[in-house]
Amino acid sequence: MFDVLGFSRWVETESLAVILTAYQQLIERAVLKPNEKGGVTAFHTPEGQLLAVTRAPAYAYFSDTILLWCPLAPPLVADFVERCGDLMCEALSMDIPLRGAITLGDAVLDNKTNTYIGKPIVEANNLEKGQDWVGLTLGNSAIWSPFLAQLHGASVIEYSAPMKEKFKAFASPIVVDWPRRWRDKNGSGPTSKLDELNKTPAFAKYWNNAKAFAEYSLSKHDWFKRPEQIPPDAILRLVPLSEAKFA
Secondary structure, three states: OEEEOOHHHHHHHOOHHHHHHHHHHHHHHHHHOOOOOOEEEEEEEOOEEEEEEEOOOEEEEEOOEEEEEOOOOHHHHHHHHHHHHHHHHHHHHOOOOEEEEEOOOOEEEEOOOOEEEEHHHHHHHHHHHOEOOOOEEEEHHHHOHHHHOOOOOOOEEEOOOOEOHHHHHHEEEEEEOHHHHHHHHHOOOOHHHHHHHOOOHHHHHHHHHHHHHHHHHHHOOOOOOOHHHOOOOOOOOOOOHHHOOOO
16 A cells, blocks of 8 residues: 655645656556566575565555555566666656555455445555655565565664554554665666755655665675675585586
């Protein structure tokens, strides 16, 4: 679940046609366009990594809210979180700051009947509105170990999201590392873009907190790579084809 920060001002200053076009472009560029005909991703199993075809998540948008969802299936998990990170980056590049939450659980999400109900939606709503930054945080339901085990270390990072006091209980210690994806795409961090959009003193904390996270992300850019844990005398052994396991 994503919320558009400053939506009220946006509606007052832009036509509905402009806003609708922005939503459509955002979904097309960040959610649908990547591997729109299906991509290949690796996911973890007890036997090792397997390759599987992925597909774009389902989506809906209404007022200041954007919803993305997909089945909780291992081949889709890592790709889903990466697209959520891409949505954060693409939106910011379009001057549409987002604040979001990722949660897990049973829900009814039906575009045909416009029905969206379930505990993960309630959890995401409470987590999303409680955050004081431009960022994307995992809810407590999303730190389920089989879910986290599918994610690449470049997608998420341990960080305490800035929260309003009464909503702190909804946040997990894991957030999506969207500034890293921004750096990978643009060659430098998002600080200048955040400064550019920081125009209203009343909302400065959102931008400043996002800048602090971007700096932290940069300092921990390759946190998941731990060469110091590899013994100096370790030998990389090639497994003969006869010993390899295939699914």
